[in-house]
Amino acid sequence: xxxxxxxxxxxxxxxxxxxxxxxxxxxxxxxxxxxxxxxxxxxxxxxxxxxxxxxxxxxxxxxxxxxxxxxxxxxxxxxxxxxxxxxxxxxxxxxxxxxxxxxxxxxxxxxxxxxxxxxxxxxxxxxx
Numbered sequence: 001x002x003x004x005x006x007x008x009x010x011x012x013x014x015x016x017x018x019x020x021x022x023x024x025x026x027x028x029x030x031x032x033x034x035x036x037x038x039x040x041x042x043x044x045x046x047x048x049x050x051x052x053x054x055x056x057x058x059x060x061x062x063x064x065x066x067x068x069x070x071x072x073x074x075x076x077x078x079x080x081x082x083x084x085x086x087x088x089x090x091x092x093x094x095x096x097x098x099x100x101x102x103x104x105x106x107x108x109x110x111x112x113x114x115x116x117x118x119x120x121x122x123x124x125x126x127x128x
Contacts, residue, residue, distance in 0.1 A: 008036065010045035015069035016057055019044055046077055050089055058094050058103060067097060 007019045014021070021044065024032060035041045042048070062070070074095075080086055094103035099112075110116065 007042050007044035008032075010043040010048065012044055012046040012049060012073075014044065014049065015073045016062070016066050018053070018057060046073070046080055047083075047086060050074075050080075050086060054089075055093060062103075067103075071095070 005018070005020055007014075007021055009021050009024065022035070022041070027035065036043070057070075074081070074090070081090070091106055094105050096104050096106050096109045098104050098109060
């Protein structure tokens with residue numbers, strides 16, 4: 001484990017498993033200070049994860065399991081999602097898995113409806 005991949009707990013566990021969260025129960029105050037100040041081990045909060053790491057993580061080929069785990073974490077933190085900056089960051093990221101299997105930004109997606117299909121000339125859009 002390197003300081004680049006190791007993180008200090010910040011009330012959030014990485015659902016993808018890209019980072020290794022250190023168990024602070026094993027470290028005394030001096031060791032914690034050393035980890036943070038000398039080794040510059042980052043504290044992983046969900047906000048930092050979204051703003052600093054999520055774009056790179058989404059560039060990877062996420063399994064369905066990791067994708068669902070990530071979405072579950074994001075929707076479970078409604079207080080964070082209410083922050084304007086965080087919502088804007090998430091809106092710009094490719095978080096929506098589309099019918100073609102690719103991840104796209106929400107702004108690049110639409111809900112397929114009969115009315116839209118009629119306008120676009122697509123047949124048999126909805127199937128009940």
